[in-house]
Amino acid sequence: MGFEFNHFLELIPDINAAFIQTIYMISISLFIAILIGLPIGILLYITDQGLFMENRTVQNILGFVVNMVRSIPFIILLVALIPLTEFLVGTTIGPTAASVSLSVAAIPFFGRIVxxxxREIDKGVIEAAIAVGATPWMIIKEVLLLEARSGIISGVTLTLISLIGFSAMAGTVGGGGIGDLAIRFGYYRYDNTIMIATVVILIVLVQVIQFAGDFIAKVVDKRK
Structure with a gap:
């Protein structure tokens, strides 16, 4: 059975609900990823060898933790974090529960992007700031974040798109959203209409996000 328009119209309420759940999940996860991942990325950089807050112990430990989390496939991370998810939100199903594992996956991902x-910043700019007596906080705020803002925005875009893919995967364990809808209707009920509709929605969503992210990154890029 192919795509049936009348059947699609009947499923619009379910599709709308799933879409809202997906936006809810990825919004929470992106916020947490930026809130925690941005400082992690900054720490990974400024504690590296030759930088103004060099600390190999912090750099190695933090780098190990980040790499460890990133090495775990997301579907395994979903299962491994079930106890933590239940402790934090009181349930292991639904979009709120899925946002826990999505956040944990997104934090190290975004941290490495930051x-x-x-690392693309000319170190001469940092050395000049140090020479005029800038404090570490001033260097981070006025030099690092300002010079790297275009790349960071591109990183936010990439993280958001990755979260959309992860959120679809979360549907396999009852996480809600478009992925859950595709599994319940498209896979278990062999409903091609809902499968095609969810794929189209995800493609359009990713394209819109990528276009908006690229546009903003170009606007704030000081090099252009």
Whole structure:
């Protein structure tokens, strides 16, 4: 059975609800990823060898933890974090529960992107700031974040798109959202209409996010 328009109209309420759940999940996860991942990325950079807050112990420990979490496949991370999810939100199903594992996956991912963006900054700019007596906080705020803002925005875009893919995967364990809808209707009930509709929605959503992210990154890029 192919795509049936009348059947699609009947499923619009379910699709709308799933779409809202997906936006809810990825919004929470992105906020937490930026809130925690941004400082982690900055720490990974400024504690590296030759930088103004060099600390190999912090750099190695933090880098190990980040790499460890990133090495775990998301579907395994979903299962491994069930006890933590139940402790934090009181349930292991639904979009709120899924946002816990999504956040844990997104934090180290975004942290590494921030670190990579900061490494593209000309170290001469940092040395000049140190020479005029800038404090570490001033260097971070006025130099690092300002110079790397385009790359960081691109990183936010990439993280958001990755979260959309992860959120679809979370549907396999009752996480809600578009992925859950595709599994329940498209897979278990062999409903091609809902499967095609969810794929189209995800493609459009990713394209819109990528376009908006690229546009903003270009606008704030000081090099252009």
């Amino acid at each position: 670190e990579s963006s900061l």
